[in-house]
Amino acid sequence: MSKVRTVEEAVARIPDGAILMIGGFMGVGTPPRLIDELLRQGKRGLTVIANDTARPGVGIGKLIDAKAVRKVIASHIGTNPETQRQMMAGEIEVELVPQGTLAERVRAGGFGLGGILTPTGIGTVVEEGKQKIEVDGTVFLVETALKADFALIAAKHADYLGNLDYALTARNFNPLMAMAAGTVIAEAEDIVPVGVIPPDAVVTPNVLVDCIVAKEVRHG
Amino acid sequence: MDEKTLIAKRVALELRPGNLVNLGIGLPTLVANHLPAGVNVMFQSENGIVGMSPVPEAGAVSGDLSDAGGSPIGAVPGAAAFDSAISFGLIRGGHLDVTVLGGLQVDQDGQLANWMVPGKMVPGMGGAMDLVSGAKRVIVAMQHSAKGTPKIVKRCTLPLTSVRRVDLIVTELAVIEPTEAGLVLKEVAPGITPADVLAFTGAELIVPASVPTMAIAG
Numbered sequence: 001m002s003k004v005r006t007v008e009e010a011v012a013r014i015p016d017g018a019i020l021m022i023g024g025f026m027g028v029g030t031p032p033r034l035i036d037e038l039l040r041q042g043k044r045g046l047t048v049i050a051n052d053t054a055r056p057g058v059g060i061g062k063l064i065d066a067k068a069v070r071k072v073i074a075s076h077i078g079t080n081p082e083t084q085r086q087m088m089a090g091e092i093e094v095e096l097v098p099q100g101t102l103a104e105r106v107r108a109g110g111f112g113l114g115g116i117l118t119p120t121g122i123g124t125v126v127e128e129g130k131q132k133i134e135v136d137g138t139v140f141l142v143e144t145a146l147k148a149d150f151a152l153i154a155a156k157h158a159d160y161l162g163n164l165d166y167a168l169t170a171r172n173f174n175p176l177m178a179m180a181a182g183t184v185i186a187e188a189e190d191i192v193p194v195g196v197i198p199p200d201a202v203v204t205p206n207v208l209v210d211c212i213v214a215k216e217v218r219h220g
Numbered sequence: 221m222d223e224k225t226l227i228a229k230r231v232a233l234e235l236r237p238g239n240l241v242n243l244g245i246g247l248p249t250l251v252a253n254h255l256p257a258g259v260n261v262m263f264q265s266e267n268g269i270v271g272m273s274p275v276p277e278a279g280a281v282s283g284d285l286s287d288a289g290g291s292p293i294g295a296v297p298g299a300a301a302f303d304s305a306i307s308f309g310l311i312r313g314g315h316l317d318v319t320v321l322g323g324l325q326v327d328q329d330g331q332l333a334n335w336m337v338p339g340k341m342v343p344g345m346g347g348a349m350d351l352v353s354g355a356k357r358v359i360v361a362m363q364h365s366a367k368g369t370p371k372i373v374k375r376c377t378l379p380l381t382s383v384r385r386v387d388l389i390v391t392e393l394a395v396i397e398p399t400e401a402g403l404v405l406k407e408v409a410p411g412i413t414p415a416d417v418l419a420f421t422g423a424e425l426i427v428p429a430s431v432p433t434m435a436i437a438g
Contacts, residue, residue: 025267025268025286025288025290025304026267026286026288026289026290027290028267028283028284028285028286028290029284051267051304052344052346054290055290074344075344075345075346075347076343076344076345076346077342077343077344078341078342078343078344078346079289079290079343084342084343087342096342096344096345098345098346098347098348098349098350099266099304099308099345099346099347099350100304100307100308100311100312100347100349100350100354101349101350102304103303103304103305103307103308104305104308107305118312119312119353119354120312120349120350120353120354120382121349121353122353122382122383123380123382123383124349124379124380124381124382124383125379126345126349156284167282167284167285167301168268168269168282168284168285168295168301169265169267169268169269169284169285169286169301170283170284170285171268171301171302171303172267172268172303172304172307173303173304174303175303176303176304176305
């Protein structure tokens with residue numbers, strides 16, 4: 001059965017209060033139509049796991065502006081004064097995670113691991129409340145895996161089966177998140193016949209992808 | 221020459237041909253403009269590319285290609301793009317030769333604080349903690365003091381980025397090397413004496429009998 005859906009159908013599957021992983025880095029590699037449709041459908045109380053909250057009016061920043069988000073797990077909110085304002089006002093919960101640790105926690109979630117051991121954050125506020133383990137004389141921090149209800153992915157191409165590839169720095173967290181969520185919704189710049197993405201060029205295998213949405217409405 | 225350019229030119233002399241280098245946002249990005257002739261390095265941007273370059277010409281912009289600040293960039297021949305796990309694997313796994321970062325404070329033990337001012341500025345650490353923990357060489361490029369308040373201090377009062385001792389501090393006044401014994405004054409800027417440096421430093425400095433004047437890249 002085809003996985004291609006309208007953006008309305010795909011986003012209607014997401015309930016209020018859902019935990020979302022959203023790809024992208026300062027809006028680059030964030031699926032724009034999926035974000036806009038979350039807003040149009042008035043979703044509330046979302047938990048967003050993402051690298052950053054971009055800027056007001058850009059990418060995930062639009063969800064922050066609309067107060068659709070209850071909690072953010074991110075590495076950086078410095079470029080979005082509105083996220084900082086909501087955090088200071090106690091309107092939104094923010095968990096800051098070192099960027100490499102965030103990538104690995106998402107990877108662990110998708111790869112069936114309970115977490116990872118990293119030297120990053122040892123001796124800083126990041127280690128508070130976390131378990132430490134010594135391996136061969138080096139102390140590591142235990143960082144637990146992250147999973148989500150939905151992953152919202154931006155791809156360069158999707159084929160009809162849902163195989164995905166990515167472009168340049170728009171790849172970032174997308175392939176990791178596509179492994180770590182119960183339902184994966186991919187917004188692709190182009191939806192192409194099966195075979196156009198050669199097997200060796202597939203980054204996210206089709207078995208992971210549940211819905212495909214086109215980035216733009218075009219002819220037909 | 222303004223202070224930031226002076227710092228960038230001095231830091232540029234620390235880069236070696238073939239290095240993989242990650243430059244933090246702000247002052248550190250200026251280092252790329254002052255590479256000595258013949259020193260070809262690859263610049264990493266932690267959002268997922270090795271081989272970033274400036275946008276080659278006005279209008280030649282891809283919506284899929286940006287630096288870690290979200291601004292458009294270009295790429296050199298031989299560039300490679302990858303996901304965030306690989307990007308931080310390069311950083312943490314001992315594959316990154318040099319990172320140049322800004323600083324809010326560096327202390328007597330060479331520990332850096334550069335990611336938050338409690339109650340005032342909580343931007344998040346982004347990639348800074350991984351970069352300082354993982355890079356083979358960490359260079360802090362910063363102004364020596366902030367509005368007259370020393371940034372090189374006995375003990376950081378701001379939250380640390382990492383407990384790892386940084387390798388070099390370059391300011392508009394001096395080059396300082398954190399060592400096991402303490403902070404060693406290695407070079408002074410043109411027209412600056414060791415006494416001038418000490419006056420603007422909040423930590424003890426080890427001052428050798430002779431301190432050479434800072435070399436700067438052309």
